[in-house]
Amino acid sequence: MVLSWFYHGFIMVLSWFYHGFIMVLSWFYHGFIMVLSWFYHGFIMVLSWFYHGFYCFLCHIRFHFFKEFLARVNSMNKLLLTTLCALALSACGGEQKAAETQSASPATAETTSGKPVLRVHSEALYEPFITRSSTNQIEGFDLDLLKAIGEKQGFDVKFEARPFLGLLDSLAKDEADIVSSGVSITDTRKAVVDFSDVYFEGKTVLLLGKNATDVQGWNELKGKSVSVQQGTPNEHLIKDNGATPIETESTWLAVKSTIAGETPATFGDSAALGYYLHNYSKDGLRMIELPNSPVNLYAFAVKKGNHELLNKLNTGLAQIKSDGTYEQIQNKWFANK
Known part of the structure; x- marks a missing residue:
């Protein structure tokens, strides 16, 4: 009987401790959830205040600048209109003066x-x-x-x-x-x-590159390319002698292609090509006159x-x-x- 009392007493005390621990734990849990909820809702409320306050401030600023922008545009329009009117009046007077000047001395x-x-x-x-x-x-x-x-x-x-x-x-x-x-x-x-x-008088010549050591005239250039400026007189001589003309926009570009070895020769006048021969002698250039070629009269x-x-x-x-x-x-x- 005594043992039974001790047993039931122990079970009762253990039950009290167990239910007490559960109750305390429940209080802490619900208290933590309540505090966390307060912090969460408070944070959302503060964030909402800041958001709506910043949005209102931004709207105010945008409205202010928009009003200022419209005012500036309106001012610019007035200025542009005034300028165009002045230009129109000036053009009318300028045309009259230009016509008078042109009739007096057109060139x-x-x-x-x-x-x-x-x-x-x-x-x-x-x-x-x-x-x-x-x-x-x-x-x-x-x-x-x-x-x-x-x-x-x-x-x-x-x-x-x-x-x-x-x-x-x-x-x-x-x-x-x-x-x-x-x-x-x-x-x-x-x-x-x-x-x-x-x-000035010039002769028709060929300016040869450093790799054209075997070229003595048209015979060695048959089937090869020859640089020449567009519009050069007597350019037909290149085709007539079996070579292919490679046209460039200037004499310098033609000479440059020969210096670079892209073409073996440049066709042109002795005055211009002689100038490049002298100034680019280090590049191994040489010049030969073409027999029976016409003289260029400047x-x-x-x-x-x-x-x-x-x-x-x-x-x-x-x-x-x-x-x-x-x-x-x-x-x-x-x-x-």
Whole structure:
């Protein structure tokens, strides 16, 4: 009986401890959940306050800037309208002045010295007739000649670089007064422009690369490619002698392809090719004359029928030849070239 009491008493005490532990654990669990819920809902509420406050602030800022933007656009529109009106009025007056100027002198302008300025169109680079200084300014034999002629005949010149193909067309369009840069006289060109007296003579030659050591003339170039600038006079001689012309936009590009070994030779005039022969002698270039090839006669081109300008060019050219100026300019650009 005593043992039974101890047993049931132990079971009862153990049951109290067990249920007490479960109850305490339940209190801690539900308390932790309640505290966690408070923190969660509090965090969501604070985050919501910040979100709605920031959104309202952003809307206010956007509205403010939008109003300012509209105000600026409106101001710009007024300014643009005023500017366009001013330009329109200026254009009307400018057209009237331009028409008056054009009727008085359609092809020239005047400097502050009172001298007319003749517009000269030339190729961008045809050394040594037209070349560039270290500061990229146009210079060369043709420029110096025209400046010297202008001093004798009372005009200045302004050079503008244009592509070689179509260069003569600028005369008929009244875009230029003179076309220069080593333009040679041909029957085809004489039909559309007038030429001054000849100011330089050149021969038709071949500039050979360092790998063309066996080439002595056309026979060794049959079936091979030869570089040549587009529009070069007598270019047909390349095909006539069994070679293939490779056209380039400038003489320099033609010479460059020969220096690089892309073509064995470049076809052209002795003046220009001789200039590159002298300046690129370290690249093993050599030049040969072609027997029975035509001579290239260089002259200044003017619009067909412009006899007044043609007379000034011819008279001025004769003057600088007679007083030694021409020889000085020639020695400057061709001596040892």
